[in-house]
Amino acid sequence: MNDLQKLAEFISSKDRFFLATHINPDGDALGSLLALSLALKAMGKEVWPYVKDEIPKVYQWLPGLSEIKQTFPSENGYSAIVLDCGDKERLGEAAEFIKDLHEVAVLDHHEISGPLGSIRVVEPIFATGALVFRLLKILSLPLTQDIAENIYVAIFSDTGGFRFQQTTAEAFAIAKELADAGADPAVIAERLTEHYPFSRFCLLRVVLENLRILAQGKVAVSILRREDYEECGASKADPDDFATLLRTIDGVEVTALIKEFKPKEISVSLRSRGRVNVARFAALYGGGGHRCAAGFKLLADPFEIFKLLSHELEALFK
Numbered sequence: 001m002n003d004l005q006k007l008a009e010f011i012s013s014k015d016r017f018f019l020a021t022h023i024n025p026d027g028d029a030l031g032s033l034l035a036l037s038l039a040l041k042a043m044g045k046e047v048w049p050y051v052k053d054e055i056p057k058v059y060q061w062l063p064g065l066s067e068i069k070q071t072f073p074s075e076n077g078y079s080a081i082v083l084d085c086g087d088k089e090r091l092g093e094a095a096e097f098i099k100d101l102h103e104v105a106v107l108d109h110h111e112i113s114g115p116l117g118s119i120r121v122v123e124p125i126f127a128t129g130a131l132v133f134r135l136l137k138i139l140s141l142p143l144t145q146d147i148a149e150n151i152y153v154a155i156f157s158d159t160g161g162f163r164f165q166q167t168t169a170e171a172f173a174i175a176k177e178l179a180d181a182g183a184d185p186a187v188i189a190e191r192l193t194e195h196y197p198f199s200r201f202c203l204l205r206v207v208l209e210n211l212r213i214l215a216q217g218k219v220a221v222s223i224l225r226r227e228d229y230e231e232c233g234a235s236k237a238d239p240d241d242f243a244t245l246l247r248t249i250d251g252v253e254v255t256a257l258i259k260e261f262k263p264k265e266i267s268v269s270l271r272s273r274g275r276v277n278v279a280r281f282a283a284l285y286g287g288g289g290h291r292c293a294a295g296f297k298l299l300a301d302p303f304e305i306f307k308l309l310s311h312e313l314e315a316l317f318k
Helices: 001-013 026-044 093-098 128-138 145-158 169-180 185-193 196-209 228-232 241-245 277-281 303-313
Strands: 016-021 046-049 081-082 104-108 121-123 211-216 220-224 254-262 263-270 293-299
Touching: 001 081, 001 104, 001 241, 026 046, 026 081, 026 121, 026 128, 026 145, 026 293, 081 093, 093 211, 104 128, 121 211, 121 303, 128 145, 128 169, 145 169, 145 185, 196 220, 196 228, 196 241, 211 303, 228 254, 228 303, 241 254, 254 303, 263 277, 263 303, 277 293
Parallel strands: 016 046, 016 081, 081 104, 104 121, 220 254
Antiparallel strands: 211 220, 254 263, 263 293
């Protein structure tokens, strides 16, 4: 019996589920969580889908989003399923809630994933949404349009619109089934990529102004300070994918974007074309992710981190 079959049996044998994902959820995290939540409800299960963070505007149309809870159940008896995350450090307050639960399942696709969970489905595939899709097949659950749209968002988001290195034939095969079930590729792409607030472009101007190109054009590093967010009236989610955008500069192999949304609270987004495994680099700072996309958080002065990463990333190409 493989891990997905074990998870399917686990789901079939339980009645109440607490669903969670990592802090600052992206399209894969939200799409996967909502798709599974809708599927479990279709099975007659009681579901508590939890996301504490503010949902970025670009995802606020997702089917089932109104069911999201920002508090924890007051009763016991829930089994937990954690999606797109295998590390309790990235779960925020949800880690405290699930620590006393005897049964925690993990569905994750990150190359470097923590030890969380008594049932673990961890495969370095293109999106956690693809694992949810496979799971629903095992459970013999039909693809409703709402479920299909959420899984499509998950896959579209983590494949960069089907253009990142990890995109495989399976990604397109699943996308076809999702489209057949009612997910409209053109509509979803438009909703995810053509409705950015002006504050995002204000931050992008700052990122480009602060950009440093190092290692004979192979490394790109930039920084956003707390003041930049304030002056642009920007949200925490506004600079999402800027590190990926910097990777599109011809010749650049690795990028790093240092972000200080709150004083001294630093998050770093790392991107690579594949020559450098940024997941392993991020792990040195307690983070993780994929070979080509990773990140970490720490408390530090943003300019000190800017200098440190500029030096360390440049050294990779000497």
